[in-house]
Every structure is written in C-alpha cells, then in structure tokens.
Amino acid sequence: MTAYLMDVATLARKDLRLELRARSVVPAMLLFVVAALVVFHFALPSGSSDLAAKGMLWVAIVFTALLGLTRAFVAEREQRLIDGLLLAPCDRSAIWLAKSAAMLGFLVVAELVALPAFALFFSGIDGATVAGVALADLGICAVGTVLAAMAVAGRARELLLPLLFLPLAIPIVVGGVGASVADEPARYLGLLALYDAVFAIISWASFEYVVTE
Amino acid sequence: MLVPTAIALVFFYAPVDEDGLNQKIFYFHVPIALTAYACFGWGAWKGLVHLWKGTPGADLESYVAIHLGVIFGAMTLLTGSLWAKFRWGHWWLWSERQLVLFLVLFLFYSAYFMLRYSVEPGPQRANLCAVYSLFGVVLIPISFLAIRLANQYIHPVAFNRHGPQMAGSQFFTFCVCLAAMLALFAALYQFELAGKRLDARLRELRELLA
Amino acid sequence: MTNEEKYVAAAYLVVFAFVLVYFLIMALKLARLEREVGELTDLARKRVDG
Numbered sequence: 440m441t442a443y444l445m446d447v448a449t450l451a452r453k454d455l456r457l458e459l460r461a462r463s464v465v466p467a468m469l470l471f472v473v474a475a476l477v478v479f480h481f482a483l484p485s486g487s488s489d490l491a492a493k494g495m496l497w498v499a500i501v502f503t504a505l506l507g508l509t510r511a512f513v514a515e516r517e518q519r520l521i522d523g524l525l526l527a528p529c530d531r532s533a534i535w536l537a538k539s540a541a542m543l544g545f546l547v548v549a550e551l552v553a554l555p556a557f558a559l560f561f562s563g564i565d566g567a568t569v570a571g572v573a574l575a576d577l578g579i580c581a582v583g584t585v586l587a588a589m590a591v592a593g594r595a596r597e598l599l600l601p602l603l604f605l606p607l608a609i610p611i612v613v614g615g616v617g618a619s620v621a622d623e624p625a626r627y628l629g630l631l632a633l634y635d636a637v638f639a640i641i642s643w644a645s646f647e648y649v650v651t652e
Numbered sequence: 653m654l655v656p657t658a659i660a661l662v663f664f665y666a667p668v669d670e671d672g673l674n675q676k677i678f679y680f681h682v683p684i685a686l687t688a689y690a691c692f693g694w695g696a697w698k699g700l701v702h703l704w705k706g707t708p709g710a711d712l713e714s715y716v717a718i719h720l721g722v723i724f725g726a727m728t729l730l731t732g733s734l735w736a737k738f739r740w741g742h743w744w745l746w747s748e749r750q751l752v753l754f755l756v757l758f759l760f761y762s763a764y765f766m767l768r769y770s771v772e773p774g775p776q777r778a779n780l781c782a783v784y785s786l787f788g789v790v791l792i793p794i795s796f797l798a799i800r801l802a803n804q805y806i807h808p809v810a811f812n813r814h815g816p817q818m819a820g821s822q823f824f825t826f827c828v829c830l831a832a833m834l835a836l837f838a839a840l841y842q843f844e845l846a847g848k849r850l851d852a853r854l855r856e857l858r859e860l861l862a
Numbered sequence: 863m864t865n866e867e868k869y870v871a872a873a874y875l876v877v878f879a880f881v882l883v884y885f886l887i888m889a890l891k892l893a894r895l896e897r898e899v900g901e902l903t904d905l906a907r908k909r910v911d912g
Contacts, residue, residue, distance in 0.1 A: 582787075589780050593770035603767060603784070606760035607791060610798035617801055630801055634794055641790055648703050648779040677873045684877070727880050731873045738869040840884065847891055854898050861905050 446529040450537030455544060457514065464510050468503050468549040473556055475499040480560055492561040493568070493619045497612050499553065500572065501579070501605075507545050508583040509600050511538060512591040525650060535584055535646035542580040550576070564619075567628070571618030574631035575611050581639045582607050588649045610634050677738065679826060681731040683833040684724055685750060689792065691721030691837060692757070696789040699782030709849075711778035714785055715768065716844050720837060722761045728754050749799050756795050760788055 458464055479495040515521040524534055550572055558564050583604060590600040611634060617627030695717035702710035732751045737743050746752060764784055771777040 585783070585787075589767065589784065592776060592780060593767060595770050599763075599766060599770055602763040606756055606763060607787065609756055610791075610794050613798040613802040626801060630794075630798060633797075637790055637794065638787075641786060645703070645783040645786060648783055651776075651779070677870055680873065680877060723880060723884065727877055730876045730880075734869055734873045734876065836881075843888060847888060847895070850895055851891075854895065854902065857902055858898070861902060861909065 443530060443533055446533040447536045447540065450524075450529075450534060451540040451544075454538065454541035458541070458545070464507050465545050465548055468507050468545060469552050471506050472499055472503040472549050472553040475502065476553065476556055476560055489562040490620050492557075494616050496553075496557050496561075496568075496619070497575075497615045499557075500550065500575065500615070501608050501612060503549050503553070504542075504546055504576075504579045504583060505601055505604060507542060507549070508579075508587045508604070509590075509597055511542055511584060511587040513596075516591045516596075521650065531647040531650055532643050534650065535588075535643060538588075539580040539584045539642075542584055543576055546576050546580060567624035568619040570628055571615045571624065571631060574618075574628060574635060575615045578611050578631060578635045578638055579608065581635065581642045585642045585646055585649055588646065592649075607638075677731060677735045679829045680833075681728065681735055683826070683830040684731065685728040685754065686830060687833040687837050688721050688724035688728055688754070688757075690834060691717050691724055692761070692785075692788055692792065695721060696785045699785040702778060702782045703786075711781065712848055712852075713845060714782060716841060716848065718761055718764060718785060718788075720840055720844070722758065722765075724833075724837065725754055725758050725761065729758060747803055749796070749803065752799050753792070753795055756799075757788070757792065760791060764788070 476495075476499055479492070479499065483491055483495065512521070515524065525531070554564055554569070554572065586603045586607070587600055590596050590603060593599045610630065614627045614631035614634065618624040618631065621627060695714045698710045698714035698717060701707055702714060729751065732748070732754065733743050736745045736748055736751065744751070764781065767784060768777065768781055771780060
C-alpha cells in the first residue's frame, strides 16, 4: 500500500516538475479562464441575473479543464514516454492516480485565479459554490484523465476528447450549477460526491485496459 | 411475428383512455426506450466480458448492441418529440426527463462511434470501446438523477405526469409491445452480428486465396 | 383524419421508416457480400482448375 502511494507520489511529482520546467499547460489555462470570463461578460446582455453568470462560471470551468486535459497525455505519446511508464514496475492504476492528481493541481491553480476573478467581475461567491467546485474538480480529473488517455490513441486527438468528455460532464454541470444557485445546495453536492465516488472507482479499475495494448 | 400482434393489440384491443389517442404512441415509445436501455446494458455487459475474460468476438457483440441501441435511441427521441408535440404542443420539452436523458445518451454513444472509428482496429480499440461502454451504463442512472435534480432549479413547479393507472388490458398490451420490441432487437442483433462475422470471414478468405 | 390521428400515424411511420432503412442498408450489405462470395468462388475455382 505504501509502495503504491510512493509510486503515485513519484509519478505525480514528475508531471508537476515537467510542468514547472516547460510551463505549457497552466499559463494557458489561466489565460483561457480569464479570457472566457471576459467574453461571458459581453455575452450576457445587461440586466441578466447573477444566476446566469454563475452558470457561465461553470461553463468556463469545464472548458478550462478540457483545455488542460487535452494536453495531459500528449508528452507521453509524442515522446513515447508511455512505453517506459508501462514498463516501470508499478501498478497501471498508479499512473492514473498520479495523472489525475497532477491535473487536479493544475485545475486548482486555474480556479484560484478564476474564482476571485469571477467575484471581481460578476458577483460574490458563497461557500456552497466553492464546495461544488472542489467536488466537481475531483470528478472532472478522474473521468477526464481516462478519457484523455483514450483520446490520444485515436487519430483526431484534440477533436475526440471534447466529444467524449462533454456528455459525461453534464451531471457535473448540473450538480455544480445547482450547488451555486439553489437554496438547498446539499442535494447537489451529494450528486457531485456520488458522481466522484462512482466514476473514481470505475476509472481506477479500468485505466489499466485503456493504456495496455 | 410479435410485432404485428403488438400493433394489432394496440389498435384493436387496448381501450382508449381519457388521454385520447396519444396513448397509442405510448405503447410504442416506452417499449422502444426500454429496449434501448437493454441494448446499452447488453453492450456494456459484453464489454465487461471482453475485459474480464477476453472472449474473442465479445467486442464485436458489444459494438453491435450499442449500434442498435443508438438506433432505438434515435427512434425514442423522434417518437418522444412527436408525443410531446401532441400532448403539450411543443416539439421539445426540457421538463420531459426521459427525453432529455435520451438526448444525453445519444450524444454519449455518438461519441462512442467517433472513438471507434478514429482508433485503428485491434486489441487496444476493443479495450477502449469496452471501457467506454462501461462508463455509459454508469452514466445512465447518474444522468437520470442529475436531470431530476436539474428540473428543480430550471422548472420549480413539479411536473407530474403519472396519469391514470393502467388498466389490465392496457398493461397486457404494453407487455406484448415490450416483448415485441425486445424480440425485434434480438432479431436485428443476430442479423447484424451474422453480417459482420460473414464480412470478417470473407476478408480472411480473400487473404487466403490472394 | 383528425389531428390526433395524424400524430399517431406519424409516430408509427417514424418507427417503420427506421426499420425499413435499416433493412435496406442490410440488404445492400448482403448484396455486396454475395458479390464478394461470387468473386471468391471464381478465384477458388480458377485455383483448383489451374
């Protein structure tokens, strides 16, 4: 068990270090999310409610995550790193866990900018929204990592991932928007937690089959 | 055989209730929807068999089941849309949960085809498709829950359409319709599977002879 | 025909059309397979004769 966690930590640290050196994903995500919020400001006619703006926040989060996920396995494929990873004496699901953790880190960094920016541009953010964002991040990264690994196997990678990801993200959007706008957010947070649990288990169990040939 | 019987029962046996004629759509729309779920479930089961035991052919069976599921799903969407127009006067109602769920599933499984056709045939493609079909069956109940919850903030008024209880004869007709649709699915499934297998065999033969 | 009947007929026609198109596609496929079998049989016959 500890050996497994050590593997995960090592792999996740590798991804973070790569990102620190190359700085290819996180700055893009940051810029994208802020630009998206500005676009949404102009997309909402004046007089639109705060509720509509909160919906837009979720659109921004999902697409920002998508942007990051598209790049998640590109280095592995382009430089054939995946073969090395698969030869390494560690459980395949550890690769998934590490990659998800790294993606979670990137996404959280993007949101640390996005949420204050949203509060500045649109309206304040309550605790339920933050809780919803945190839970949604877990689900997005768990599912998105598996789908990203699938998409890089295809010919049209960048094209394929959004198609695979968006239908699966609909429950996340429902839960997230519900948590931010409803009077009783508990049920929506419950939905998000259920989604995270179910999809984390199935992703964890099935990742091995996605990467082995 | 069952399909004509079902149609005959729908039109000549089942009494028209106070909803009027639209009950007749219900007899086909709902069994088709249930059959589509059965297709997706069967496809995921075959996917699981493929991952678990590696049975050759399970991948193809899974694909054929999902392919038929998408066809039945499209039929559900169209008949459901007609029903909605008929009953409530709109082609599309976001408060009609089953229809929304089918739209989500339709998008999801259309992406399945994109995935399948963008990966080279081989063991990896079989694995990817199997995993994706498993995601699908998990997505069905979760989306169902999500859409129920979403209706509460999109349409605050509870929208209850559990009309009159079904009478015995109506229920009987419904069951026959369901059986007919499942039989239709089973027949088409075998048909398409045989066609695909024949195709593969022929290709093999051509390679042998060439 | 009343309006109601039109909708019912339309719904059934949609289902019928789907099944029909499906069968058409399968029939075309079957025709193609038959042609291929014919070609292969010719090939095999030539092989046996020659």
